[in-house]
Amino acid sequence: PATSSKSAPPVVAMVASPCSILRCNHFAKIQGHCLAHYRSILVQHPNSPTFDTTRPNISSSYDDAITSPSRTSNDAKKLKLKNRNRKCRTDSCVSYARSGGYCTRHGGGRKCKVDGCGTASQTGGFCRLHGGGSRCRIAHCDQFARIRGLCLHHNRVTPDDNKSTTSSHDDQNHV
Known part of the structure; x- marks a missing residue:
């Protein structure tokens, strides 16, 4: 009798090639460009x-x-x-400019409303440190929302588990 032996799935070697633009350190994604x-x-x-x-x-x-x-x-x-x-005014930066001609990484965009805080603001006009940013929509969860209004923990939960989590929410280990 023939026995079937399960073998491991084939390993695919991913080769990352750099962007074809000189002095660009990003990886190529489309037609040789980042x-x-x-x-x-x-x-x-x-x-x-x-x-x-x-x-x-x-x-x-x-x-x-x-x-x-x-x-x-x-x-x-x-x-x-x-x-x-x-484009951002900073040399060698290819990010899009926000207010003031700079990207958020180089000082552009709206700032936190707290005096002396120069961090970029999130939802509500404050940085995350000062209470800005949207929170997970699951009751009693104070984590930041990442995907579709859910934190990373609740986004990983299956749809059936998600329904039960909204009513009981007895898993407090992630908070």
């Missing part, structure tokens, strides 16, 4: 998201835009100005 650089190329050239693989730092649509007679230099200036204004 998400930020892929997004910036799409913002600049929304009608042609194909890239020239022989020149990894410039998209083929970018070359077409520069050499195309239909695009005036005034249009190109507006495009560059719009894109530049959306």
